Amino acid sequence: MFKKILIANRGEIACRVIKTAKKLGIATVAVYSDADRDALHVKMADEAVHIGPAPSNQSYIVIEKIIDAIRQTGADAVHPGYGFLSENSKFAEALDKEGVAFVGPPVGAIEAMGDKITSKKLAAEAGVSTVPGHMGLIEDAEEAVRISKSIGYPVMIKASAGGGGKGMRIAWNDAEAREGFQSSKNEAKSSFGDDRIFIEKFVTQPRHIEIQVLGDKHGTVLYLGERECSIQRRNQKVVEEAPSPFLDEATRKAMGEQAVALSKAVGYHSAGTVEFIVDGERNFYFLEMNTRLQVEHPVTELITGIDLVEEMIRVAAGEKLKIGQNDVKLNGWAIESRLYAEDPYRNFLPSIGRLTRYAPPEEGTQDDGSIIRNDTGVFEGGEISMYYDPMIAKLCTWAPTRDKAVEAMSAALDDFEVEGIGHNLPFLSAVMEHPRFQSGHITTAFIAEEWPEGFGGVVPSDQQARTLAAVAAFINHRIQKRAVLISGVLANHPRKVGRDWSVKLNGSGELTVTVKEDGSKTIVGFDDDTSLSITSNWLPGRSHAHFIVGGRRIGVKVQQNGSWLCLRWQGIDVKTYVRAPRTAELARLMPEKLPPDTSKMLLCPMPGVVTIIAVNAGDEVQEGQALATVEAMKMENVLRAERRGIVKRVAVEPGSSLAVDELIMEFE
Incomplete structure (x- = not known):
């Protein structure tokens, strides 16, 4: 077995590899750029080597710098994670010349399968069904x-x-x-x-289903079931699950056997993934093979009980797999939600900055038997950089059935706290609560079809609005009681807490409620003579709490801001005002403050670098015409004209680094 492994990666996957290496008693080496000097993977590793500036093409994907770090530390193996150099055959060759083990497949397999053009030709030659x-x-x-x-x-x-x-x-x-x-x-x-x-x-109405393969250097290759990866946005996976709610056993077996046959044809060993597009009739077509560990590997680990990183390390060390195909059993259901630093209310544009609050739900087995796992590479107080992928964490849940796994994920998302940056937690919650997702009738077009105009938030149902109103009324009651206790100490005539309140949920109207205590419970009554009982451990200042509302336990994110509360639950993100009747009456008379007019400006929608300015001052532009391109977090974003107009002036040049809402150009 190896004595020291260098992880040629960063973020959550580097942390993930370090955990397994430590479990095996193997020392670890992290590499880091200027932007990652204080990153979590650097803190977790036994040693760390600086490899250059923040841009990955000057640090993480420079082979010579990784080789130099190996020489400095004496590492005898390298795990590449995913992305960066993980599918670079020249990197694997360079390691071989150094006499250092590559924790991945052989060079020939990387060249054959890592290149999508070559892999499709080989798949066709092997009789695997491929997309035209x-x-x-x-x-x-x-x-x-x-x-x-x-x-x-x-x-x-x-x-x-x-x-x-x-x-x-x-x-x-x-x-x-x-x-x-x-x-x-x-x-x-x-x-x-x-x-x-x-x-x-491009196959319309497709499902994206992939087969996990695992092989050793002694000719054994297994398939470890499949993962459904159909919830995607801009071809980027957002939610994955294992197994697929769509496949039957015959299709699973056929796909698995084809994946194994293809792997054996190129002498594959280590972990890898064969990806397929599957149509509504369960016809499947080979897309590509990823000759590396996949981002979504945790869901396979949760349903098989196999540590894929450990198996990769053991295979690289020359060990035989200790299991056969008949030993692979799929147990229960697992779901992974990718938490990204991107703002769903701004068309999922990247967000950067400091994580002023980062509190994931507690990992491990829960009271109901479900399991929570959170793979992450960040910590509270850390920075989200513009230079790398915007992933913050991969939240996973396991349960005996799909319904229970979805339920566990919904609760775990409600218990996840992130502040300081834009993030997609509300959107992930909305997916979990969507009837179509819950039914399993999904395709890769799910997000585009269900939110064609972009995600504008979740409008609460009448019952959800009542639940949130009850929570808001309860919180207000606690705040008022605290104020009464303080005033009672400072004065001889303490005020009393009122019973009648108006609760306004922005976008969902206004509810009149009464609040009274009944032993350990608080009863919130509505003007139609219905009521909800509520108990909670919430205290003023807490940013999250569990509430039992009408007998149901829910987790609610609570943000206090002067005269209003922001509550987040089940994808609903709502500003809430709790006012005394007279105050509410006067508030209804107040004019609404209008936002400034920016209709004649093109503002940068995300922090990034301008790569292209496609027009000049004086040019007439048409609706939909490309105006500029901004690169952020390794993705190019083309900014287009919303209507016909004439460019008055261009305020920036290609190469300019811009902040959110910084001016790019003005129109007449």
Whole structure:
């Protein structure tokens, strides 16, 4: 077994590998850039080596710098995680020359399967069903248009190297094919150092299902079931689960056997993933093979009980797998929600800054038998940088059934606290509560179909509004009681706590309530003679608490801000005012403050770097025309004109680093 492993990665996957290495008694080495000097993976490792500036193409994907860190520390093995150099055959070759073990597949398998063009050709030769497409290299945008027309729109334009949704675009016409080709090339070069592009038919109404494979150096290759990864946004997975609610046993077996056959054909060992597109008739088509550990590997670990990182390390050390295919059993259901530093209310644009509050739910077995796992690479007080992927954490739940796993995830999301940056917790909660997701009838178009205009928040139902009103009234009652106790100490004539209140939930109207105590319970009554009993451990100052409302236990995020409360529960994010009747009456007379007019300005929607300014002062632009491109967190974002107009002035140049809402250009 190895004595020291260097993790050539950062963030949550580096922390994940360190945990297993420590369990095996193996010393660990972290590498870090300027931006990650105080990162969690650096603190967790036994040693850490600085490898350069923040941009990954000057640090994490520079092979020479990783090799130098190996020489400095004497590491005898390297785990690449995912992304960065994990599927770079030159890196694996460089390690071999150094006499250092690569915790991953052989070079030949990386070259054959890590390259999407080559892997599709090999899969076709092996008799694996593949999606129609053009597997040759594409020279320019005009050739991309010609190929797209010949395949037939819609098409998927994809980077040959890498994954994770980077360098991928769907094109429905010539203009989108031309623009998507260039954007994909730029993203691919920035993320992977390889700008080769290919094009394939985009299968409509598809499900994205992948098979986990695991092989040793002695000829054994197993499949460990499948993962459903259909909840995606911009080709980036958001929610994954194992097993799939769609597959039957016959399809699972057929997909697994094809994945194993393909793996054996290239002499594969270590952990890997064979990805398929599956249509409504359960016909499946090979997409690609990822010759690395996947982001969503925890859900497979939860239903199989197999530590994939441990198996990768043991395989790299030359050990045989101790299990056979018949030993692989799928137990229960697991779901993973990816928590991203992106604002769902601003079209999921990246968000950076300091995590002023980071409090995930407690991991481990819960009272109801479910399990919570949270893989993360951040901590409270840490910084979310603009230079890397915006993932904060991967929250996972396990339960005996899918319904229970979804229920456990919904509760865990409600118990997760993040402050200081924009994040997608409300959106993840909305997915869990969506009837279509709960039914399992999902495709990769789920998010686009259910939120076609973007995510604007969840409007509470009447029952949810009453629940939140009861929580708000309870909190107000506690605050008022505390004020009465303080005034009682300072004066001889303490005031009393009122019973009648008006609760206004922004966007959901106003409810009149009465509040009274009944022993250990607080009773909140409504003007239709119904009521809800409520108990809680909440005290003034607490940012989160559990409430038992009408016999149901819920977790609510509470933010106090002067005269109002912000409550978050089940994806509902609502500003709440609790006022005395007379105050509420006067408040209704107050004029609404209007936001400033920015209709003649193009403002930067996220912190990032301007890469392209597509127009000049004096130009006439049309609705939908590209105006500028901003790169943030390794993704290119094209900003378009919302209406016809004339450019008055351009305020920035390509290469400018901008903050949120910083001016890019003005219109007449």
